[in-house]
Amino acid sequence: MSQRAVVPRQPGDPMSGQVRRAAVLGSPVAHSLSPVLHRAAYAELGLTDWSYDRFDVDETGLPGFIESLGPQWAGLSLTMPLKRAVIPLLDGISATARSVEAVNTVVFTEDGERLGDNTDIPGMVAALHEHGVEQVDSATILGGGATASSALAALAGICTGEVVAYVRGARRAEQMREWGERLGVDVRTADWADAARGLRAPLVVSTTPAGVTDALAPQVPQVPGTLFDVLYDPWPTALAARWSALGGPVVSGLDLLVHQAVLQVERMTGRVRAPLDAMRRAGRTTLGLGATRPKAVLVGPMGVGKSTVGQLLAERLGVGYRDTDDDIVREQGRTIAEIFVDEGEPGFRAIEKRAVRRAVAGHDGVLALGGGAILDADTRAALAGLRVVHLSMGVEEAVRRVGLNAARPLLSVNAPARWQELMEARRHLYAEVARVVVATDGRSPEEVTQAVLDALEWPKDALE
Numbered sequence: 001m002s003q004r005a006v007v008p009r010q011p012g013d014p015m016s017g018q019v020r021r022a023a024v025l026g027s028p029v030a031h032s033l034s035p036v037l038h039r040a041a042y043a044e045l046g047l048t049d050w051s052y053d054r055f056d057v058d059e060t061g062l063p064g065f066i067e068s069l070g071p072q073w074a075g076l077s078l079t080m081p082l083k084r085a086v087i088p089l090l091d092g093i094s095a096t097a098r099s100v101e102a103v104n105t106v107v108f109t110e111d112g113e114r115l116g117d118n119t120d121i122p123g124m125v126a127a128l129h130e131h132g133v134e135q136v137d138s139a140t141i142l143g144g145g146a147t148a149s150s151a152l153a154a155l156a157g158i159c160t161g162e163v164v165a166y167v168r169g170a171r172r173a174e175q176m177r178e179w180g181e182r183l184g185v186d187v188r189t190a191d192w193a194d195a196a197r198g199l200r201a202p203l204v205v206s207t208t209p210a211g212v213t214d215a216l217a218p219q220v221p222q223v224p225g226t227l228f229d230v231l232y233d234p235w236p237t238a239l240a241a242r243w244s245a246l247g248g249p250v251v252s253g254l255d256l257l258v259h260q261a262v263l264q265v266e267r268m269t270g271r272v273r274a275p276l277d278a279m280r281r282a283g284r285t286t287l288g289l290g291a292t293r294p295k296a297v298l299v300g301p302m303g304v305g306k307s308t309v310g311q312l313l314a315e316r317l318g319v320g321y322r323d324t325d326d327d328i329v330r331e332q333g334r335t336i337a338e339i340f341v342d343e344g345e346p347g348f349r350a351i352e353k354r355a356v357r358r359a360v361a362g363h364d365g366v367l368a369l370g371g372g373a374i375l376d377a378d379t380r381a382a383l384a385g386l387r388v389v390h391l392s393m394g395v396e397e398a399v400r401r402v403g404l405n406a407a408r409p410l411l412s413v414n415a416p417a418r419w420q421e422l423m424e425a426r427r428h429l430y431a432e433v434a435r436v437v438v439a440t441d442g443r444s445p446e447e448v449t450q451a452v453l454d455a456l457e458w459p460k461d462a463l464e
């Protein structure tokens, strides 16, 4: 069998216009969320003649099942126990799938060839990127099964230093070291009994079955790095709940599931971009979870009261409060002023952009941004569709509130003139992202909070 790149089908190919089929195969498969995610994508993309089903098929039934598929079939998603069993039945396999000997995606080409690919690995990488994790200097993997080997493959492109895998038993440890060697990742194995120690890494990937990490929850460090917990039902796990409570970013198994499904839809349908948000919404609804998007986002100039009003608003709504400036200070272990001195404004903006992306993807309460966050075009794009409130004020009010303030380095010299200048440069950007403007001049923080509540329309389900 040849090693092949999986080239997505072209939308204008001779098959289009006919009913196209795809399905997830596995055993058991009843729990699979793939039908929900793929169907949500078809609906959003207007692929009305596409259908996506699930079939309970095990290793013995797989060859016969695949042989029986007609030319209307575009692709298959594979789950346990088929990811390896399918390999001998394929005409070609991608390098990624080959590297972990696991195929989760089969694409049928126009001439009937079956090509195997793996979207679990790039899906993990994409889910981590979405939460601002692009590179770490060390990482922990909890567990040593098949998901752990995928995690290792994903870490090959993200982790510049050592990966420590906490596993039970010598056999698993040996396997993980072998995978490490094969994937070119520096892996050390350690006994599961010491797993709490691994929680201090900047990135912790938990790949164990439900319940296994519960006992570790009380041992999450005070300043946690990022947790990637591959579980999603029930969600959150005890470990993920504790992690979030301490302010650490958490990437969930649903994030992974959605990202790997996005890549599958793109490969199977030939569409350039699958609708991530619609797919995630469908998945969350099926799992009985609300949307993890901020209920409201506050933008506006320095000193207008984003942080003050944000906290009050969160209290009124009974939801959590998050401030990207606080996230940055905690993550960096430096004040905003120190970051400006050390790295200049561009350095701060790069850090800020990641912080906003993480908070928008992972926080479902009220979010306050720093005044300059909207300078970044990607950040503005990430705010699309959210309830963004622009708090405004005039320069006299601004001078009263911030004056000369060491915590705001951009106002350290001639604050009123600087404030005015920044406002001129940014006014149109606040207007671009905001759904409503609330003037704060001469209003107390409580009055501003009430005005925000009045200005926003809250659908019935907004606070569920």
Ligand SMILES: Nc1ncnc2c1ncn2[C@@H]1O[C@H](COP(=O)(O)OP(=O)(O)O)[C@@H](O)[C@H]1O
Binding pocket: 300, 301, 302, 303, 304, 305, 306, 307, 308, 309, 368, 371, 401, 402, 440, 443, 444, 445, 448
């Ligand atoms: N409506 C208001 N009226 C008077 N002072 C306010 C009001 N809102 C905030 N402040 C004060 O102004 C300063 C800046 O508020 P802050 O919430 O930090 O603004 P931002 O986060 O927008 O920079 C703080 O000292 C705060 O107590």
Ligand SMILES: O=C(O)C1=C[C@@H](OP(=O)(O)O)[C@@H](O)[C@H](O)C1
Binding pocket: 300, 301, 302, 303, 306, 307, 325, 336, 369, 370, 371, 372, 373, 407, 408, 409, 410
């Ligand atoms: O407007 C800006 O460029 C900045 C605003 C600050 O946040 P606040 O708006 O909360 O003061 C902080 O992020 C940094 O000092 C830069």
Ligand SMILES: [Mg+2]
Binding pocket: 306, 307, 323, 325, 368, 369, 370
């Ligand atoms: Mg603030």
